Amino acid sequence: MIKTIAWQDNRVVMIDQRKLPREEIYVVCSDYRQVIEAIKAMVIRGAPAIGLAAALGAALGAQGIAARDPGEFRQRFEEICREIGKARPTAINLAWALEGMLAKAESAAGRGVSGIKNLLVREARRLVSQDVAINRALGRAGQEVIRDGDTILTHCNAGALATGGYGTALGVIRAARAAGKKVRVLADETRPFLQGTRLTAWELARDRIPVTLITDSMAGHFMKKGLIDRVIVGADRIAANGDTANKIGTYSVAVLARAHRIPFYVAAPCSTIDPRIKTGKAIPIEERDEKEVTHWAGQCLAPAGIQVLNPAFDVTPASYITGIITERGLLQAPFGRSIREALRGKGEQMEAGRRRREATAKSGKKTK
């Protein structure tokens, strides 16, 4: 199994996704600031994996806090979490993981600093294995929508490399295969970062799942030719109404799927749902360095000084989505209701925790 990120000997170790598939190199972070840099530089990417990097980074940051007083420790830990929280703006899993870590620190306030430090490492590691379990559950639920013989189009990488392991969109495909269904994958190369070419093609080929690489611009052509039965993509943030932010180009694929009457699924853990955001319009969309578009391997392909737009994500309105596959089952329209129901229970606890944290953070700011 592919190891995306792990805690090892008091360090955070992650596979360098910028170097795949040519080189399998691991980046070892001994300081939480290196984890932040790794998230920013996309050494690690994919909403769930970013969340795990944040949790492990927070645990790493906690180890380095010199304070012996629990109050001081807590203040410094909050600062570290805030810093990590700014690494990238769109994937909500980043905030979700940090809120979980802060809640965990708070819950253990009585244990003393070293007790809390140990607990935070255990919690971050638990989140990694929990993520794999969630993806397996999500895969089992999602594979129900796959028919034997389907060709599935996916965009970007929502695989093992985007998560703690197994994957979301690719987890559904793995589960369909495990259930004995023959499936083929058409992978969009996913410009500008080429997650499809470099990551999705690599991890599917490794698992001997038939995969064919196409440029993003070919999806419509192959839909028209009847070669695509289903689309499954991941998500970076899902609003309360089901509007879904995902890698730039996802919206185009959704419009094309609709025009060709091809079912379009989003596969994501419930932690990707942001119930505080009502619609996709409120999801912050990261703009990244234009060199991602103009350069390859340090070489500029475009005329010097050319203007470039490089939004890293787009928003697919819920009306284009056939279903959202989560570890709590397949959510369908009306998404407002199905999402609310999925988040009930565990979701409500988490939401209460979030509100508590926000209240604490606010009162903290006021007293400063």
Next chain:
Amino acid sequence: MIKTIAWQDNRVVMIDQRKLPREEIYVVCSDYRQVIEAIKAMVIRGAPAIGLAAALGAALGAQGIAARDPGEFRQRFEEICREIGKARPTAINLAWALEGMLAKAESAAGRGVSGIKNLLVREARRLVSQDVAINRALGRAGQEVIRDGDTILTHCNAGALATGGYGTALGVIRAARAAGKKVRVLADETRPFLQGTRLTAWELARDRIPVTLITDSMAGHFMKKGLIDRVIVGADRIAANGDTANKIGTYSVAVLARAHRIPFYVAAPCSTIDPRIKTGKAIPIEERDEKEVTHWAGQCLAPAGIQVLNPAFDVTPASYITGIITERGLLQAPFGRSIREALRGKGEQMEAGRRRREATAKSGKKTK
């Protein structure tokens, strides 16, 4: 003005479009086989420019024929034209230009071999200047559909570099600017060959026309945001019913434009229309080397041995096209009729010439 291709000192000279925008290097062909290789390798590309390369290549090939007997000369010239005609399959301009050259050779049968040779060079050079004049006429007709302040999305390069000069889709934009309209261009980078990044961005920046580069996957996102007023693309072959083959990705753009109620125009000279082909289904679509998708600058970005699909073109059904801009005006639905009317006159003469050539070729084969 950008010089795409020219006849110079008994050689065919063309700018190497694989090297742009980093280097302005000219390829000099002293043998028609070098012209064929240049077309295949996309040193020169763009349907009208391929047609001109074919005509100049045929003239070059004619110079090298040793035969003094007009009958022998003609036979060898036909062989050369057939060879050139196989260089690429989709752009009909290639066949159109060669048919014109063959008809010219036939019309001058009485002049003797050296007379025919001279005439063929004059004819090929005439086609180059005629192409620029056609594009200017096409631009004037097309700019009527542009409003002051429009942002126009284009895909691939249908500019000066795709033609003898001035361009088709970019010719319309140049004409709109000349008419005093402020326009901005959003250029799709156009994977896999990056004609948008390397060629469209380069030639528009050179003409100080505001251009912003985006990846192909971003077009839908910016349409949804209301940033695109109009789409104009070129064409490689237009069927009798208006179905249009153009660079892969064009069909996706057309579907997206329709979903966002954005007018979608094709700009092409009448020589791109193939009245012998009834619908787009019969247009041959070239499959190119998968390395165009997997490699950059000799480096493989994908996992070794990955399967790839690389159709170079797709077909946009006429129903997605708001209008076809030609040198004989704007053609609109029903395209079957408007195309027939546009091809009347000159078109009919050309068609009669084609039929004559085909009959001659057939009888030639039979007697061999």
